[in-house]
Amino acid sequence: MKQLTLKNIVLSLALSVFAAGAFSADKPLLESVHKDLGLTCKDCHSSKPFNEPPVTACFECHDTKELAKETADHPITNPHENRHFGTETNCNYCHHQHKESENYCGSCHLRFKLVTP
């Protein structure tokens, strides 16, 4: 992947969302966020027909340990460091690219009302 410097841009974007608390209902899909930052399909999908990108594709730009530190004080729970996967939860469980993201934790944990960008 080309821009390792992207990490900070994307991270700060994610954090500004986190700080703002909630998204509006017509929030853009993450694919457009990535596209606006200059990424193309093949940055994530290594083969054609498109494969499901491994989580390592996300790790090329996103440092999950850093991310876990940044969200350590989350008022509900730190979604990026948990007892199921440590700091390496598969990003795609919550953050989808081509459909709306979901609150993966909330299906089991009552009151984990997380807003997922």
Add this chain to the structure above:
Amino acid sequence: MSKKNMQNQNESDLYTSHVLQNGISRRRFLTGAAASTGAVALTGGLASTAATAATKGSEYAMSSDGGASLEFMPKPKPIADKDIVSTQTFDVVVVGAGASGVPAALSAAENGANVAVLQKQAIVVSQGNTGSGLDLSKCDKAGVEALVNRLMADSAHRCHPDLVREWAYNSGEAVAWVIDRAKKGGAQVQNQYSKVQHGIRGLTEYKLNFHTSYFGPKPYTTGDGMRALAKYAEKQGVNFFFNMPAQQLIQDKSGNVIGVIAQSRDGKYHKYMAKKGVILSSGDYQNNKDMCNFFIPDLKNFERKQMDRTGDGFAMAYWAGGVIEPIGHTKMLHDFDAGPASMCDMPFLAVNRKGERFVNETTAMSLMNNYLRDEENAGHYSQVFDSEYMTRAKDWPGKLYDPEQIKIYMPEDPTPKKNVYPSQINTYKADTLEELAVKLECDPKIFTANVKRYNELCKKGQDDDFGKPVNKMAPLLKPPFYGIHRRMRISTLCSGMLVNKHHQALDADGKPIGGLFVIGNLGGGFYGGVDYPLTVFGLSLGRCYTFGYLTGKHVANL
């Protein structure tokens, strides 16, 4: 099956011969295929049917009668040597770093083996708090045997008595060892001895005492404890490979298991050769939907507590020639988090998700799921009581939390939520029954009608509806009213591969498979009932520790 084999099986124990006759194994299907080919020869001209069956059988596992292909266990695709990017050799390779795998690895290392542990996730994963064993120095043998008898009864007498005794006579040593080593790794653990073993009261007049390891209180769990134990194991030379799910077992020409192929997240394959043996400890299959529906159709509507439990070890052991216990596996569903664990079996009025009384409440929580299998209830029920519960229930089995103590389980109460999982607590208090019904997500009309009926029965002193003993009939009269909304979700499934008492996998002829050992919830024969029993608190983790401890030692000394 030949007459000779049949005879051998009759001579072996009943459990093993039952699993050999009815379990799911590759050899069994091949025998079936051979038989149908024979039938073709006799009738002539149906060759294509046999060919189809054989083709299907070569791609997927087959049901025990050979009639259904089990697409949830596809045959592993051959991996060419050129696709293997690394090969390392150890004495022992452990697959799965949980409550049996980590102790097995450490035990093997302490017995001089060079050990690798392959873990699917990025961390060691385990659940629960309590793991138990018998302190033999403080037990009468007759007491131990009385407990063994009770555990076999709990398992509907369908388990392997040798394996239950293997736990009974080794678990104290193993649990004390886990506590000692986990402490060295910095774990928050204590020995509660027999203090928490409420369930064994009255079981025997002989002496029975426990070593009960407790990793806690919550939110600290055995997961944290096993991570500490793994740290200690690493210092003793155990090599952990994370994000390295095992894919296939490697066998030599005679079928002995000599290694494992795993796949890293970049898609590359790695070989881990094992000079002495491979120990599979990769847990259950609750997240493999088709597999779960096949072995335990009762579970269709229940939520899963765990993730990534796709039964990988089952598939690997099956394709290496192992035998899976027949359909009707033992399950474990409970909820110790919504309200106090020590009140879970107290026979307060219980209502289902609609608000109807549905059971004689002396039924243990571990069995309640059987009444709640439908889509609407999906494992939910509530225990309800009034403000007089401390007096009404004072002589009931278990331990009551008073109105102050129980606040830690109430999401609506501002009391700091210590020693609980704040996201799983689910206890409510209300001034009226209607208000309580809403908080418990029941229909208020149905709920109040059922409480009214229950109160009438309490007043009458006879439970005409469910026959509960009169001293367990506590009416709901004086507000505030309380409700614990419990959700029975799947903790684990605890049936698995056929093993002998050394935890070595057996093939369809009942012969040990060289180099292949199976422990933890992937191992069969320890249970056999419909549900995991709660007679001994912490039996499940105690069994995992014990069989890990013993098997690590056994394989290291081969």
